[in-house]
Amino acid sequence: xxxxxxxxxxxxxxxxxxxxxxxxxxxxxxxxxxxxxxxxxxxxxxxxxxxxxxxxxxxxxxxxxxxxxxxxxxxxxxxxxxxxxxxxxxxxxxxxxxxxxxxxxxxxxxxxxxxxxxxxxxxxxxxxxxxxxxxxxxxxxxxxxxxxxxxxxxxxxxxxxxxxxxxxxxxxxxxxxxxxxxxxxxxxxxxxxxxxxxxxxxxxxxxxxxxxxxxxxxxxxxxxxxxxxxxxxxxxxxxxxxxxxxxxxxxxxxxxxxxxxxxxxxxxxxxxxxxxxxxxxxxxxxxxxxxxxxxxxxxxxxxxxxxxxxxxxxxx
RNA sequence: GGGGGGGUUCCAGAGCGGUCAAAUGGGGCAGACUGUAAAUCUGUUGGCUAAGCCUUCGGAGGUUCGAAUCCUUCCCCCCCCA
Numbered sequence: 001x002x003x004x005x006x007x008x009x010x011x012x013x014x015x016x017x018x019x020x021x022x023x024x025x026x027x028x029x030x031x032x033x034x035x036x037x038x039x040x041x042x043x044x045x046x047x048x049x050x051x052x053x054x055x056x057x058x059x060x061x062x063x064x065x066x067x068x069x070x071x072x073x074x075x076x077x078x079x080x081x082x083x084x085x086x087x088x089x090x091x092x093x094x095x096x097x098x099x100x101x102x103x104x105x106x107x108x109x110x111x112x113x114x115x116x117x118x119x120x121x122x123x124x125x126x127x128x129x130x131x132x133x134x135x136x137x138x139x140x141x142x143x144x145x146x147x148x149x150x151x152x153x154x155x156x157x158x159x160x161x162x163x164x165x166x167x168x169x170x171x172x173x174x175x176x177x178x179x180x181x182x183x184x185x186x187x188x189x190x191x192x193x194x195x196x197x198x199x200x201x202x203x204x205x206x207x208x209x210x211x212x213x214x215x216x217x218x219x220x221x222x223x224x225x226x227x228x229x230x231x232x233x234x235x236x237x238x239x240x241x242x243x244x245x246x247x248x249x250x251x252x253x254x255x256x257x258x259x260x261x262x263x264x265x266x267x268x269x270x271x272x273x274x275x276x277x278x279x280x281x282x283x284x285x286x287x288x289x290x291x292x293x294x295x296x297x298x299x300x301x302x303x304x305x306x307x308x309x310x311x312x313x314x315x316x
Numbered sequence: 317g318g319g320g321g322g323g324u325u326c327c328a329g330a331g332c333g334g335u336c337a338a339a340u341g342g343g344g345c346a347g348a349c350u351g352u353a354a355a356u357c358u359g360u361u362g363g364c365u366a367a368g369c370c371u372u373c374g375g376a377g378g379u380u381c382g383a384a385u386c387c388u389u390c391c392c393c394c395c396c397c398a
Contacts, residue, residue: 029354054354064354090351120353129350140352171348174357184351196350254354278343283354289347 020106020205023312024114026051026122026291027212028284030223032302034067036212037115041075043309044111049098050079051116051125054253057085059242062235063255065226085242085250088137091124098125106205119290126209128201135187143179143186158182163191208312209297213288220281227277230255254279 023044027033041048050056054064058081066072066080078101083089105112114122123129147155155178160167162185170177181192188195214222239259245251246260255276262272291297298311 052354053352091353092351094351118353120350120355124350132351134351171357174349176352176356177349180351192350198350249352249355252352252355256354280354285345286347286349287354290349290353 019110020102021111021314022102022114022126022203022205022207023111024051024122024126024207024209024297025212025308025312026115026117026119026209026287026297027302028219028287028291029117029280030065030226030284031212031214031219032222033115033117033212034065034071036302036305036308037067037113038071038075039305040308040312041113044113044312045109046111046113047076047078047105047109049101049112049114049116049125050077051114051118051121052080053094053116053118053121054250055080055116056083056089057081057087057250058083059085059245060238060250060253060256062230062233062238063253065230083250085245085248091121092129092132094121095124095129102205117287119287126203126207128199128203130196130199132184132195133188135183139183139187140179143182147175147179152178155179155182159185162186163193165191166193166196169193208314209294210308210311211291211294211297211299212302212308213299214301219284223280223284224277227255227273227280230276231273235259254283 023040023046025033025037025040037048040046052064054060055066056079057064060066067077071077072080079094079098102112114125116122143155146158150157152173152175155175156167156172159170159178159182163181166181170181184192184195213219235255236259239256240263242251242256243260243263246256251257251260258272258275258279261267261275262269267275298307300307300311302308
C-alpha cells in the first residue's frame, strides 16, 4: 500500500505517492545553478521548475540571468517568463501553481527539479504557507498612502491597534512588513498574527535539498564578472526599453534600479555598474544567510557534480 | 621662489584641549524574514586575558594634570601668484 497523504483543501485533489521526490538545487546568485541544472535534470529525467522570482517576468532576460536558449531548449523549464512585469504575483500563487504542475509532472517521472535562489519561494513550495485573505490592490494602495502621509509612526500606531501581538514582533523600522500586516488585518477582519501561525504543510513527496556554494572570493569575482558581461550583452538597452515601467515592483531589481538611478542623474554610469556589483554581492549574502537554516541540505561546490548527484539520489 | 589649504580609524569626511576608540556617510562583516523577497529591515565595524586595559588621528620633539585638537620642526599632498 503506497504511502498516502491527505492534502489541504486548497491543493490539488489527487493523492501522490511518497516515492516521488522533489529535488531542490539552490544557492546564491551567480554560483552556477543553471550550469549544473541540465545535467542533473537529464540524470533524473526531471523537468525544471524555476524558483527565481525575477525570472518569472518575460520582459527581463539579461539582468535576471535567464538561462540561455540552448539550456531552455534542452530540458523543459517552468515558471520562466510566464508573467509580465505588470502582473501581480505572490508566493501563494506560485505555491498553488507549482503544486499543480508537480501533480502533472509526477505522473511521468519520479523526480522534479527545482532550481532557483528565491528562498521564500522554495520554502513555500516545500512546506507551504499559511492561508491569508486575498485583498484588492486598492487596499494596499490605501495603506501605502496612509504611510506616505503619516509616516512610520503612523502605520506603527495603526498596526499596534490592529494587532498588538505582531506589533511586538515586527522590525519596528520595516515599513513593508508593517504595511503588509495592516493589509492582512484589514482584509481578514482579524489580527495578522492569528493567521500567521507558521503551520508546516506535509507534502506528498519527499524532498532532497542541495545548496550550491563557493568560497566567498570565488563567488564574488564571478558576480563582478557576470555584471560586466551583462552590460556587454546589452543590459542597458534592456533596462532602458523598460524605463517607463521602472516604478513596477518587478523592476525594483538589482541591475535595473541602479541604471535608472544613472539616467535620473543620481550617479554616473560607472557608479551604477559598481553599485550593481555590490548590490548583487549583498543579495548573495542575504541568500546565504537564508539558506543556512536548511538543516537537511547538503552544501556542495557546483563543480562537484558527482557529489551533487549523490546527495540528490539520497545516498549522501 | 612667494602666498594659502591640507594630511584623522578600510574609504570619504567631521572633530579643533578633557565628556574621543573619535560624528556622519560609504564599504565590509553578521543577522532578521509567511504573498513587494534580486524586495524590505536590523546589528556591528582598532586590539585584548573585555563594566578594565593597550595601541590609534603623517613623523619626531615640546607645552599641559590632560593633546586628534596648542607650539616647534621634518616629510608628503593640493591650490594661487611667480
